[in-house]
Amino acid sequence: MFFITKDESEIFYEISYSNDNALLLTNENENYLFTDGRYFEEAKAAAKNCEVILSSSLFKSVAGVARKNKIEKICFDPHKTPHADFLELKKLSGSSLFAKKGALSKKRAVKRDDELQKIKKAVKLGAHGFEAFAKKISFEKSSQNEYSLAYSAKECLTNKGELQVSFEPITAIDENAANPHARATAKLLQEGSLLLFDGGVKFERYCSDRTRTAFFKDGFSFEKKQGFKDQKLQHIYDTVLKAQEAAISAAKPGMKAKELDKIARDVIEAAGYGEYFVHSLGHGVGLDIHEYPYINKKSEEILTENMVFTIEPGIYIPGHYGVRIEDMVVLTSNGAEVL
Amino acid sequence: MFFITKDESEIFYEISYSNDNALLLTNENENYLFTDGRYFEEAKAAAKNCEVILSSSLFKSVAGVARKNKIEKICFDPHKTPHADFLELKKLSGSSLFAKKGALSKKRAVKRDDELQKIKKAVKLGAHGFEAFAKKISFEKSSQNEYSLAYSAKECLTNKGELQVSFEPITAIDENAANPHARATAKLLQEGSLLLFDGGVKFERYCSDRTRTAFFKDGFSFEKKQGFKDQKLQHIYDTVLKAQEAAISAAKPGMKAKELDKIARDVIEAAGYGEYFVHSLGHGVGLDIHEYPYINKKSEEILTENMVFTIEPGIYIPGHYGVRIEDMVVLTSNGAEVL
Numbered sequence: 205m206f207f208i209t210k211d212e213s214e215i216f217y218e219i220s221y222s223n224d225n226a227l228l229l230t231n232e233n234e235n236y237l238f239t240d241g242r243y244f245e246e247a248k249a250a251a252k253n254c255e256v257i258l259s260s261s262l263f264k265s266v267a268g269v270a271r272k273n274k275i276e277k278i279c280f281d282p283h284k285t286p287h288a289d290f291l292e293l294k295k296l297s298g299s300s301l302f303a304k305k306g307a308l309s310k311k312r313a314v315k316r317d318d319e320l321q322k323i324k325k326a327v328k329l330g331a332h333g334f335e336a337f338a339k340k341i342s343f344e345k346s347s348q349n350e351y352s353l354a355y356s357a358k359e360c361l362t363n364k365g366e367l368q369v370s371f372e373p374i375t376a377i378d379e380n381a382a383n384p385h386a387r388a389t390a391k392l393l394q395e396g397s398l399l400l401f402d403g404g405v406k407f408e409r410y411c412s413d414r415t416r417t418a419f420f421k422d423g424f425s426f427e428k429k430q431g432f433k434d435q436k437l438q439h440i441y442d443t444v445l446k447a448q449e450a451a452i453s454a455a456k457p458g459m460k461a462k463e464l465d466k467i468a469r470d471v472i473e474a475a476g477y478g479e480y481f482v483h484s485l486g487h488g489v490g491l492d493i494h495e496y497p498y499i500n501k502k503s504e505e506i507l508t509e510n511m512v513f514t515i516e517p518g519i520y521i522p523g524h525y526g527v528r529i530e531d532m533v534v535l536t537s538n539g540a541e542v543l
Numbered sequence: 544m545f546f547i548t549k550d551e552s553e554i555f556y557e558i559s560y561s562n563d564n565a566l567l568l569t570n571e572n573e574n575y576l577f578t579d580g581r582y583f584e585e586a587k588a589a590a591k592n593c594e595v596i597l598s599s600s601l602f603k604s605v606a607g608v609a610r611k612n613k614i615e616k617i618c619f620d621p622h623k624t625p626h627a628d629f630l631e632l633k634k635l636s637g638s639s640l641f642a643k644k645g646a647l648s649k650k651r652a653v654k655r656d657d658e659l660q661k662i663k664k665a666v667k668l669g670a671h672g673f674e675a676f677a678k679k680i681s682f683e684k685s686s687q688n689e690y691s692l693a694y695s696a697k698e699c700l701t702n703k704g705e706l707q708v709s710f711e712p713i714t715a716i717d718e719n720a721a722n723p724h725a726r727a728t729a730k731l732l733q734e735g736s737l738l739l740f741d742g743g744v745k746f747e748r749y750c751s752d753r754t755r756t757a758f759f760k761d762g763f764s765f766e767k768k769q770g771f772k773d774q775k776l777q778h779i780y781d782t783v784l785k786a787q788e789a790a791i792s793a794a795k796p797g798m799k800a801k802e803l804d805k806i807a808r809d810v811i812e813a814a815g816y817g818e819y820f821v822h823s824l825g826h827g828v829g830l831d832i833h834e835y836p837y838i839n840k841k842s843e844e845i846l847t848e849n850m851v852f853t854i855e856p857g858i859y860i861p862g863h864y865g866v867r868i869e870d871m872v873v874l875t876s877n878g879a880e881v882l
Binding site: 223224240241242243245246280282283284285286287288289290291303305351352354355356358362364365366383384385482483520522 | 562563579580581582584585619621622623624625626627628629630642644690691693694695697701703704705722723724821822859861
């Protein structure tokens with residue numbers, strides 16, 4: 205069975221090269237990469253175990269190769285394939301088309317050793333960024349707002365541009381943190397502010413992802429132990445931490461993803477905040493910042509050894525504050541190892 | 544006719560609000576926005592002329608509203624709609640579905656006055672960024688590589704995080720500039736280097752886009768007049784500039800996009816570099832960095848007043864260097880006005 209994809213992470217995984225206008229036809233042994241004149245030279249130099257085909261009309265070229273090689277069946281991921289591409293492929297190619305969710309991306313949930321090493325390095329670099337950011341904002345604490353905090357966060361995470369962020373970091377203060385995907389505003393950081401910081405970096409294209417929620421008083425520390433003045437907030441913080449610890453302790457191979465989600469959710473529901481945990485418990489991390497496995501209420505996916513994912517419960521009280529604590533783990537035969 | 548979209552720019556254009564998990568059903572008068580619990584509160588507060596519907600299953604909710612309001616026809620853009628979304632909508636909704644390329648985005652090619660003002664502001668801010676970057680790299684010229692240049696470029700473009708870039712800037716030196724979409728490397732900037740710098744910022748979500756190619760000698764200037772030591776390179780630079788000026792002078796309402804592309808391409812072909820101009824002449828700019836109109840060899844689109852687009856010819860000699868000069872223009876009854 206051949207697979208077809210335009211997704212950069214999927215392409216990179218197969219042939220160690222990708223660009224933003226390429227199409228890969230692969231049976232995971234034979235690879236054909238179709239790309240245009242802007243990228244042809246670099247693709248030929250960098251793509252591994254792959255025939256690179258210069259093309260100004262990607263699907264036409266695919267159809268030609270499919271006919272020549274008598275490829276009867278082509279599988280595609282309908283979630284990553286625009287309907288127009290499906291129609292074009294159907295029109296041009298004589299092959300039968302099969303839609304399969306996660307066709308090429310699901311297998312990436314389980315990491316190889318070399319991938320784990322890169323992810324560990326990314327997590328380590330990300331953690332350095334958190335430390336550097338804490339120092340920087342403690343030192344330069346006057347008149348910082350969410351914009352300048354986001355900028356400082358990127359400066360620290362990327363070591364002034366040496367690395368790339370794995371996504372735009374979130375630096376949300378107080379009630380803005382009640383929005384799990386907050387965008388930066390001009391809101392000022394003040395003594396007593398809560399800061400939710402969600403950020404990560406890439407190392408050789410592999411992502412890291414971490415969130416800490418911290419109390420600003422004479423500076424910041426992103427340690428998990430935090431002391432908030434507001435007692436209700438402290439209770440919420442402790443509940444989120446307890447939910448995270450419960451999930452980390454309970455995670456083991458063979459478990460369904462939804463079972464792991466439930467363990468954290470039960471802790472939060474028991475504390476009376478169930479309706480304020482408005483997202484899923486976690487997601488896989490690798491070449492993409494969000495990938496398989498997805499750890500949510502409905503997922504029947506079986507967690508297995510060498511899967512890498514986040515555990516990130518949160519409680520968000522609209523108009524007041526939000527708390528999220530997130531770490532990445534790798535699943536081993538002994539359970540979840542925090543990265 | 545109702546339209547359906549998940550595209551953030553399309554949604555923002557209709558209701559002045561968007562997020563990364565929302566679906567808009569609109570007939571350009573009546574608007575229904577479907578979104579999840581993370582975004583429901585902010586959507587209700589910010590979306591204009593729009594009913595916001597809390598939904599954990601966007602297409603199911605759409606189907607419900609479509610039945611209730613007897614919506615018979617729903618139009619979607621097959622290039623922006625994953626095949627899986629098409630299948631789900633088809634399954635759940637009783638409405639007939641129509642695929643139309645650019646269904647909601649094509650009209651954005653022609654800008655309203657308030658949009659033009661925002662774009663002009665973005666272009667001005669972007670131009671300031673170019674000047675600040677030139678000063679900064681002239682001053683800090685020792686041991687800069689493409690990574691640190693890209694970082695400095697972002698620092699200058701965003702004014703240390705106050706603005707957002709409209710795309711990751713390109714800072715490509717010498718032979719790396721031969722790749723039109725070059726990614727930064729550790730390649731060092733040296734006396735006599737060529738630097739291709741492509742960057743832009745956003746102002747109230749509207750993008751700017753500009754490219755200059757410059758010669759580094761005791762610092763940088765991003766003026767269009769450049770003096771390269773290499774005579775062949777100087778000839779190439781002058782050819783690109785001539786091609787850009789020819790296209791800017793010739794642009795007028797009523798012309799086909801492909802006719803404008805041909806004017807620049809003819810100049811480059813006449814100089815013997817036709818095969819090295821490997822991309823299209825330009826693209827529309829607005830809420831998206833690439834949008835209608837597309838100015839390429841094949842486009843039959845008619846250029847009209849108040850369209851905003853780039854004019855950016857280039858010549859790329861693999862292994863040696865690349866030259867691109869890009870400006871944004873707005874088309875008026877008198878022709879192209881450079882922004």
